[in-house]
Amino acid sequence: MTEPQIVLFVGDAYRCDCAVRARHAALVEADPACERHLAFADEVDASAMEIELKSTSLFALGRHFVVRQVERARRPKELVRLLDDAPAAGTYLTFVASELKASHPVRKGAKAIDAIVSLPAPRRNAARPAVVEMLSEAGLSMPGPAIQDFVLRCNGDLLAASNEVDKLRAYAAGDGGVDAAAVERLVFPNAEQTVYPLFDRIGEANLHGALTEMQTLRDDPGRTLSGAIRHLTRLTMIRVLLDRRTPRQAMAGALGMPAWLLGRLTPQAKARPLEDLLEALRTGLKLDRRIKQGKIPAADALACFVLSATASMPRRRRGPG
Helix, strand or coil, X not given: CCCCCEEEEEECHHHHHHHHHHHHHHHHHHCCCCEEEEEEHHHCCHHXXXXXXXXXXCCCCCEEEEEECHHHCCCHHHHHHHHHCCCCCCEEEEEEECCCCCCCHHHHHHHHCCCEEEECCCCHHHCHHXXXXXXXXXXCECCHHHHHHHHHHCCCCHHHHHHHXXXXXXXXXXXXXXXHHHHHHHCCCHHHHCCHHHHHHHHCCCHHHHHHHHHCCCCCHHHHHHHHHHHHHXXXXXXXXXXXXXXXXXXXXXXCCCHHHHHHHHHHHHCCCHHXXXXXXXXXXXXXXXXXXXXXXXXXXXXXHHHHHHHHHHHHHCCCC
Protein backbone atom coordinates (compact mmCIF):
# COMPACT_ATOMS: atom_id res chain seq x y z
CA MET A 1 0.00 0.00 0.00
CA THR A 2 1.53 3.28 -1.12
CA GLU A 3 -1.08 5.54 0.52
CA PRO A 4 0.24 7.39 3.59
CA GLN A 5 -1.69 6.73 6.78
CA ILE A 6 -2.29 10.43 7.43
CA VAL A 7 -2.84 13.20 4.90
CA LEU A 8 -4.25 16.74 4.89
CA PHE A 9 -5.87 17.93 1.66
CA VAL A 10 -6.25 21.70 1.65
CA GLY A 11 -7.51 23.97 -1.12
CA ASP A 12 -10.21 23.89 -3.80
CA ALA A 13 -13.35 22.02 -2.67
CA TYR A 14 -13.76 20.10 -5.93
CA ARG A 15 -10.11 19.09 -6.21
CA CYS A 16 -10.09 18.03 -2.55
CA ASP A 17 -13.21 15.91 -3.12
CA CYS A 18 -11.58 14.26 -6.11
CA ALA A 19 -8.44 13.58 -4.07
CA VAL A 20 -10.46 12.02 -1.23
CA ARG A 21 -12.35 9.80 -3.68
CA ALA A 22 -9.12 8.72 -5.37
CA ARG A 23 -7.49 7.96 -2.01
CA HIS A 24 -10.45 5.89 -0.85
CA ALA A 25 -10.59 4.04 -4.17
CA ALA A 26 -6.93 3.09 -3.74
CA LEU A 27 -7.61 1.86 -0.21
CA VAL A 28 -10.60 -0.20 -1.37
CA GLU A 29 -8.58 -1.67 -4.22
CA ALA A 30 -6.07 -2.95 -1.68
CA ASP A 31 -8.78 -4.00 0.79
CA PRO A 32 -12.34 -4.33 -0.62
CA ALA A 33 -13.70 -4.49 2.95
CA CYS A 34 -12.16 -1.15 3.93
CA GLU A 35 -14.65 0.87 5.98
CA ARG A 36 -15.17 4.61 5.46
CA HIS A 37 -16.05 6.83 8.41
CA LEU A 38 -17.01 10.47 7.75
CA ALA A 39 -16.96 13.23 10.38
CA PHE A 40 -16.92 17.02 10.49
CA ALA A 41 -14.24 18.80 12.45
CA ASP A 42 -16.61 20.92 14.53
CA GLU A 43 -18.33 17.75 15.79
CA VAL A 44 -15.29 15.53 16.35
CA ASP A 45 -14.51 14.26 19.84
CA ALA A 46 -10.73 14.14 19.51
CA SER A 47 -10.28 11.81 22.52
CA ALA A 48 -12.81 9.29 21.19
CA MET A 49 -11.35 9.39 17.68
CA GLU A 50 -7.83 8.94 19.06
CA ILE A 51 -8.97 5.69 20.65
CA GLU A 52 -10.64 4.62 17.40
CA LEU A 53 -7.51 5.30 15.37
CA LYS A 54 -5.29 3.25 17.68
CA SER A 55 -7.65 0.31 17.96
CA THR A 56 -8.44 -2.31 15.33
CA SER A 57 -11.82 -3.08 13.79
CA LEU A 58 -13.54 -6.37 14.56
CA PHE A 59 -15.30 -6.40 11.19
CA ALA A 60 -12.80 -5.00 8.66
CA LEU A 61 -9.09 -5.12 8.01
CA GLY A 62 -8.96 -1.49 6.88
CA ARG A 63 -10.64 1.73 7.97
CA HIS A 64 -10.57 5.18 6.44
CA PHE A 65 -11.49 8.13 8.66
CA VAL A 66 -12.30 11.35 6.78
CA VAL A 67 -12.56 14.59 8.77
CA ARG A 68 -13.97 17.45 6.70
CA GLN A 69 -14.07 21.23 7.24
CA VAL A 70 -11.01 21.37 9.47
CA GLU A 71 -11.14 25.16 9.18
CA ARG A 72 -14.33 25.09 11.31
CA ALA A 73 -12.87 23.08 14.18
CA ARG A 74 -13.75 24.65 17.52
CA ARG A 75 -10.68 23.27 19.27
CA PRO A 76 -8.13 22.69 16.50
CA LYS A 77 -5.30 22.05 18.97
CA GLU A 78 -7.10 18.91 20.14
CA LEU A 79 -7.12 17.56 16.58
CA VAL A 80 -3.33 17.82 16.48
CA ARG A 81 -3.19 14.90 18.92
CA LEU A 82 -4.48 12.71 16.10
CA LEU A 83 -1.32 13.53 14.15
CA ASP A 84 1.15 12.78 16.91
CA ASP A 85 1.14 8.98 16.64
CA ALA A 86 0.59 6.76 13.63
CA PRO A 87 -2.82 5.03 13.54
CA ALA A 88 -3.15 1.27 13.92
CA ALA A 89 -2.15 -0.91 10.98
CA GLY A 90 -4.69 -0.67 8.17
CA THR A 91 -6.18 2.54 9.56
CA TYR A 92 -6.01 5.78 7.54
CA LEU A 93 -6.86 9.37 8.44
CA THR A 94 -7.70 12.10 5.93
CA PHE A 95 -8.18 15.73 6.92
CA VAL A 96 -9.89 18.09 4.42
CA ALA A 97 -9.92 21.89 4.58
CA SER A 98 -10.76 24.68 2.17
CA GLU A 99 -8.18 27.07 3.57
CA LEU A 100 -5.85 27.02 6.55
CA LYS A 101 -3.38 29.67 7.60
CA ALA A 102 0.23 28.62 8.05
CA SER A 103 -0.23 29.19 11.79
CA HIS A 104 -3.22 26.84 12.07
CA PRO A 105 -2.38 24.01 14.52
CA VAL A 106 -3.53 21.22 12.20
CA ARG A 107 -1.59 22.62 9.26
CA LYS A 108 1.53 22.98 11.39
CA GLY A 109 1.10 19.43 12.70
CA ALA A 110 0.59 18.00 9.22
CA LYS A 111 3.59 19.91 7.92
CA ALA A 112 5.74 18.46 10.69
CA ILE A 113 5.03 14.94 9.40
CA ASP A 114 5.10 15.97 5.72
CA ALA A 115 1.42 15.12 5.25
CA ILE A 116 0.10 18.24 3.47
CA VAL A 117 -1.23 18.07 -0.08
CA SER A 118 -2.09 21.57 -1.38
CA LEU A 119 -4.73 21.70 -4.09
CA PRO A 120 -5.30 25.40 -4.85
CA ALA A 121 -8.24 26.52 -6.95
CA PRO A 122 -7.27 27.33 -10.53
CA ARG A 123 -7.63 30.84 -11.81
CA ARG A 124 -10.74 31.31 -13.88
CA ASN A 125 -8.87 31.26 -17.20
CA ALA A 126 -7.10 28.08 -16.07
CA ALA A 127 -10.32 26.26 -15.15
CA ARG A 128 -11.15 25.41 -18.76
CA PRO A 129 -9.02 22.21 -19.01
CA ALA A 130 -10.64 20.85 -15.85
CA VAL A 131 -14.10 21.65 -17.20
CA VAL A 132 -13.29 19.97 -20.54
CA GLU A 133 -12.20 16.87 -18.61
CA MET A 134 -15.46 16.91 -16.58
CA LEU A 135 -17.52 17.13 -19.77
CA SER A 136 -15.59 14.29 -21.35
CA GLU A 137 -16.01 12.04 -18.32
CA ALA A 138 -19.74 12.80 -18.36
CA GLY A 139 -19.97 11.90 -22.05
CA LEU A 140 -20.87 15.44 -23.05
CA SER A 141 -19.61 17.47 -26.00
CA MET A 142 -19.80 21.24 -26.27
CA PRO A 143 -18.51 23.75 -28.85
CA GLY A 144 -15.63 26.00 -27.81
CA PRO A 145 -17.63 29.23 -27.33
CA ALA A 146 -20.18 27.36 -25.22
CA ILE A 147 -17.40 25.98 -23.02
CA GLN A 148 -16.07 29.48 -22.50
CA ASP A 149 -19.53 30.72 -21.54
CA PHE A 150 -19.93 27.73 -19.22
CA VAL A 151 -16.66 28.54 -17.42
CA LEU A 152 -17.63 32.20 -17.08
CA ARG A 153 -21.06 31.31 -15.71
CA CYS A 154 -19.45 29.06 -13.12
CA ASN A 155 -16.96 31.83 -12.32
CA GLY A 156 -14.11 29.33 -12.53
CA ASP A 157 -15.53 27.42 -9.54
CA LEU A 158 -14.85 23.73 -10.22
CA LEU A 159 -17.36 22.46 -7.66
CA ALA A 160 -20.11 24.61 -9.20
CA ALA A 161 -19.02 23.43 -12.65
CA SER A 162 -19.25 19.80 -11.54
CA ASN A 163 -22.81 20.33 -10.31
CA GLU A 164 -23.79 22.02 -13.57
CA VAL A 165 -22.24 19.18 -15.60
CA ASP A 166 -24.47 16.73 -13.72
CA LYS A 167 -27.47 18.89 -14.61
CA LEU A 168 -26.50 19.10 -18.30
CA ARG A 169 -26.03 15.34 -18.46
CA ALA A 170 -29.68 14.91 -17.43
CA TYR A 171 -30.87 17.27 -20.17
CA ALA A 172 -28.41 16.40 -22.95
CA ALA A 173 -29.47 14.84 -26.22
CA GLY A 174 -28.83 11.19 -26.95
CA ASP A 175 -25.43 11.93 -28.46
CA GLY A 176 -24.38 14.01 -25.43
CA GLY A 177 -24.27 17.22 -27.44
CA VAL A 178 -24.84 20.49 -25.56
CA ASP A 179 -25.11 23.70 -27.56
CA ALA A 180 -24.66 27.31 -26.50
CA ALA A 181 -28.42 27.84 -26.15
CA ALA A 182 -28.64 24.98 -23.65
CA VAL A 183 -25.79 26.46 -21.60
CA GLU A 184 -27.48 29.85 -21.55
CA ARG A 185 -30.82 28.32 -20.60
CA LEU A 186 -29.70 25.77 -18.01
CA VAL A 187 -26.42 26.80 -16.38
CA PHE A 188 -26.94 28.79 -13.20
CA PRO A 189 -24.56 31.80 -13.07
CA ASN A 190 -22.34 31.29 -10.04
CA ALA A 191 -20.97 34.84 -10.11
CA GLU A 192 -24.34 36.28 -9.18
CA GLN A 193 -24.02 35.57 -5.46
CA THR A 194 -22.94 39.06 -4.50
CA VAL A 195 -25.35 42.00 -4.48
CA TYR A 196 -22.60 44.61 -4.28
CA PRO A 197 -22.43 45.32 -8.03
CA LEU A 198 -26.13 46.20 -7.86
CA PHE A 199 -25.49 48.55 -4.94
CA ASP A 200 -22.69 50.23 -6.90
CA ARG A 201 -24.90 50.72 -9.97
CA ILE A 202 -27.59 52.26 -7.77
CA GLY A 203 -24.98 54.51 -6.17
CA GLU A 204 -23.81 55.59 -9.60
CA ALA A 205 -27.44 56.31 -10.66
CA ASN A 206 -26.85 53.88 -13.52
CA LEU A 207 -30.33 52.62 -14.40
CA HIS A 208 -29.27 50.31 -17.24
CA GLY A 209 -26.48 48.79 -15.17
CA ALA A 210 -28.75 48.28 -12.15
CA LEU A 211 -31.43 46.56 -14.25
CA THR A 212 -28.77 44.32 -15.80
CA GLU A 213 -27.56 43.27 -12.34
CA MET A 214 -31.14 42.58 -11.25
CA GLN A 215 -31.64 40.11 -14.10
CA THR A 216 -29.33 37.59 -12.44
CA LEU A 217 -30.09 38.48 -8.83
CA ARG A 218 -31.22 35.56 -6.65
CA ASP A 219 -30.94 37.14 -3.20
CA ASP A 220 -34.03 37.89 -1.13
CA PRO A 221 -35.41 41.20 -2.51
CA GLY A 222 -36.34 42.49 0.96
CA ARG A 223 -32.79 42.01 2.25
CA THR A 224 -31.42 43.45 -0.98
CA LEU A 225 -33.53 46.59 -0.55
CA SER A 226 -32.30 46.99 3.03
CA GLY A 227 -28.70 46.63 1.83
CA ALA A 228 -29.24 49.20 -0.91
CA ILE A 229 -30.68 51.66 1.61
CA ARG A 230 -27.64 51.17 3.85
CA HIS A 231 -25.40 51.75 0.83
CA LEU A 232 -27.11 55.04 0.01
CA THR A 233 -26.95 56.01 3.69
CA ARG A 234 -23.17 55.65 3.51
CA LEU A 235 -23.04 57.73 0.36
CA THR A 236 -25.16 60.42 2.01
CA MET A 237 -22.83 60.58 5.01
CA ILE A 238 -19.82 60.83 2.71
CA ARG A 239 -21.53 63.57 0.69
CA VAL A 240 -22.23 65.60 3.85
CA LEU A 241 -18.58 65.38 4.89
CA LEU A 242 -17.39 66.22 1.37
CA ASP A 243 -19.56 69.34 1.34
CA ARG A 244 -17.96 70.34 4.63
CA ARG A 245 -14.49 69.82 3.10
CA THR A 246 -13.60 67.27 5.77
CA PRO A 247 -10.08 65.82 5.33
CA ARG A 248 -10.07 62.23 4.05
CA GLN A 249 -8.44 60.77 7.16
CA ALA A 250 -10.98 62.51 9.41
CA MET A 251 -13.79 61.24 7.17
CA ALA A 252 -12.61 57.66 7.46
CA GLY A 253 -12.42 58.00 11.25
CA ALA A 254 -15.84 59.62 11.57
CA LEU A 255 -17.49 56.98 9.38
CA GLY A 256 -15.61 54.03 10.87
CA MET A 257 -14.71 53.05 7.33
CA PRO A 258 -11.39 51.74 5.96
CA ALA A 259 -9.59 54.11 3.61
CA TRP A 260 -9.87 51.76 0.62
CA LEU A 261 -13.67 51.57 0.97
CA LEU A 262 -13.95 55.34 1.39
CA GLY A 263 -11.90 55.78 -1.79
CA ARG A 264 -14.19 53.43 -3.71
CA LEU A 265 -17.44 55.05 -2.53
CA THR A 266 -16.36 58.70 -2.81
CA PRO A 267 -16.88 58.94 -6.62
CA GLN A 268 -20.44 57.64 -6.17
CA ALA A 269 -21.12 60.23 -3.45
CA LYS A 270 -19.69 62.99 -5.66
CA ALA A 271 -21.81 61.94 -8.65
CA ARG A 272 -25.03 63.40 -7.26
CA PRO A 273 -26.09 66.28 -5.01
CA LEU A 274 -27.04 65.74 -1.38
CA GLU A 275 -30.70 66.50 -2.14
CA ASP A 276 -30.83 63.63 -4.62
CA LEU A 277 -29.38 61.17 -2.14
CA LEU A 278 -31.82 62.27 0.56
CA GLU A 279 -34.76 61.88 -1.81
CA ALA A 280 -33.65 58.39 -2.75
CA LEU A 281 -33.32 57.48 0.94
CA ARG A 282 -36.81 58.79 1.70
CA THR A 283 -38.20 56.66 -1.12
CA GLY A 284 -36.35 53.59 0.09
CA LEU A 285 -37.56 53.98 3.67
CA LYS A 286 -41.16 54.46 2.53
CA LEU A 287 -40.96 51.30 0.41
CA ASP A 288 -39.36 49.35 3.25
CA ARG A 289 -42.18 50.44 5.57
CA ARG A 290 -44.80 49.39 2.99
CA ILE A 291 -43.20 45.93 2.76
CA LYS A 292 -43.43 45.54 6.54
CA GLN A 293 -47.08 46.67 6.41
CA GLY A 294 -47.83 44.05 3.76
CA LYS A 295 -48.85 46.67 1.22
CA ILE A 296 -46.31 45.77 -1.49
CA PRO A 297 -44.30 42.65 -2.42
CA ALA A 298 -40.58 42.98 -1.67
CA ALA A 299 -39.63 42.34 -5.32
CA ASP A 300 -41.91 45.16 -6.50
CA ALA A 301 -40.55 47.50 -3.83
CA LEU A 302 -36.98 46.77 -4.90
CA ALA A 303 -37.84 47.46 -8.55
CA CYS A 304 -39.53 50.75 -7.61
CA PHE A 305 -36.54 51.77 -5.53
CA VAL A 306 -34.05 51.03 -8.30
CA LEU A 307 -36.08 53.00 -10.81
CA SER A 308 -36.48 55.94 -8.44
CA ALA A 309 -32.91 56.02 -7.13
CA THR A 310 -31.30 55.79 -10.56
CA ALA A 311 -33.71 57.84 -12.68
CA SER A 312 -34.37 60.75 -10.34
CA MET A 313 -31.02 62.50 -10.68
CA PRO A 314 -30.90 62.74 -14.50
CA ARG A 315 -34.51 63.92 -14.53
CA ARG A 316 -33.82 66.82 -12.16
CA ARG A 317 -30.64 67.80 -13.95
CA ARG A 318 -32.58 68.48 -17.10
CA GLY A 319 -34.04 71.45 -15.27
CA PRO A 320 -37.54 72.96 -15.46
CA GLY A 321 -39.55 73.00 -18.65
